[in-house]
Amino acid sequence: MHEPMLALENIRLVYNRGRADEVTALDHLDLALDPGEFVTVVGSNGAGKSSTVQIISGAQRPTKGRVRVKGRDVTAWPDYRRASMVARVFDDPRVGSAPDLSIEDNLALAMSRGRRRTLRFSTNATRRNRMRDELSRLGLGLEDRLHDPMGLLSAGQRQSITMIMAGLATPDVLLLDEHLAALDPATAARVLELTADLVAEMGCTTLMITHNMEHALRLGSRMLVMSRGRVIADVPQARKQHMEAAHVVDLMVGAGDELTDRILIPELQTEGAM
Ligand SMILES: Nc1ncnc2c1ncn2[C@@H]1O[C@H](COP(=O)(O)OP(=O)(O)OP(=O)(O)O)[C@@H](O)[C@H]1O
Ligand SMILES: [Mg+2]
Numbered sequence: 407m408h409e410p411m412l413a414l415e416n417i418r419l420v421y422n423r424g425r426a427d428e429v430t431a432l433d434h435l436d437l438a439l440d441p442g443e444f445v446t447v448v449g450s451n452g453a454g455k456s457s458t459v460q461i462i463s464g465a466q467r468p469t470k471g472r473v474r475v476k477g478r479d480v481t482a483w484p485d486y487r488r489a490s491m492v493a494r495v496f497d498d499p500r501v502g503s504a505p506d507l508s509i510e511d512n513l514a515l516a517m518s519r520g521r522r523r524t525l526r527f528s529t530n531a532t533r534r535n536r537m538r539d540e541l542s543r544l545g546l547g548l549e550d551r552l553h554d555p556m557g558l559l560s561a562g563q564r565q566s567i568t569m570i571m572a573g574l575a576t577p578d579v580l581l582l583d584e585h586l587a588a589l590d591p592a593t594a595a596r597v598l599e600l601t602a603d604l605v606a607e608m609g610c611t612t613l614m615i616t617h618n619m620e621h622a623l624r625l626g627s628r629m630l631v632m633s634r635g636r637v638i639a640d641v642p643q644a645r646k647q648h649m650e651a652a653h654v655v656d657l658m659v660g661a662g663d664e665l666t667d668r669i670l671i672p673e674l675q676t677e678g679a680m
Pocket of ligand 2: 455456457
């Protein structure tokens with residue numbers, strides 16, 4: 407069997423351990439993503455979705471369990487050591503880029519973070535052309551504003567550039583945590599399209615958290631449902647494509663176990679379920 411690109415093994419994450427406000431955010435969390443797999447993640451508030459992203463990126467270290475990327479045990483690696491392998495886009499468009507730096511400098515930083523070594527040796531003109539090309543596909547006219555500081559841009563413009571930056575960093579794993587949440591519907595649709603294009607081009611393993619059931623069903627090839635710090639349903643494409651938003655809500659409350667091939671919590675398992 408081939409190696410998963412990303413594996414979480416029996417992860418437990420406890421915040422504020424030993425204090426009165428101790429919270430177990432993740433428990434018995436197992437997850438394996440194949441290279442190039444695009445997985446959407448849904449779950450109610452506090453289910454542990456963002457905590458999962460924190461564990462993968464290295465922003466949080468698990469209380470228990472192992473994190474592997476490309477077979478390497480990266481559990482003890484701090485986030486900056488994983489940065490060339492793992493890219494993240496957050497819900498807040500202000501996070502993920504430097505407001506005082508120009509668009510050009512932000513994109514250059516993203517490029518240098520990437521693994522495409524040849525870019526390091528390319529001339530400034532080549533790099534600038536590449537940036538202009540990437541920006542012009544957004545159709546926002548930002549290719550003519552390379553010297554503007556990021557902080558001057560609107561939320562949608564900034565999030566679009568953050569997506570481009572994630573693409574330029576050519577990560578193995580891309581983590582999207584409700585990255586459309588702060589955008590108006592038209593801009594969200596455009597950034598969603600950009601997301602799908604970039605993921606298809608890069609072929610990177612992608613985990614996209616969303617509260618939008620339509621997005622969760624329409625994008626990616628697999629959908630995970632999280633509840634109380636673990637994955638309670640793992641829905642393959644063959645099932646996902648026939649599901650409706652209401653079915654996902656059923657799964658979230660544990661009522662729709664006949665809709666998935668694999669319900670991971672034993673007490674929810676029905677006879678005949680695989
Ligand atoms: N930094 C933190 N310190 C303490 N507790 C935290 C911290 N971050 C998250 N938690 C707690 O951990 C649990 C899981 O939170 P998490 O942010 O992972 O949920 P989520 O699924 O992303 O929710 P949402 O849909 O609201 O974004 C919650 O009970 C939350 O209150
Ligand atoms: Mg969250």
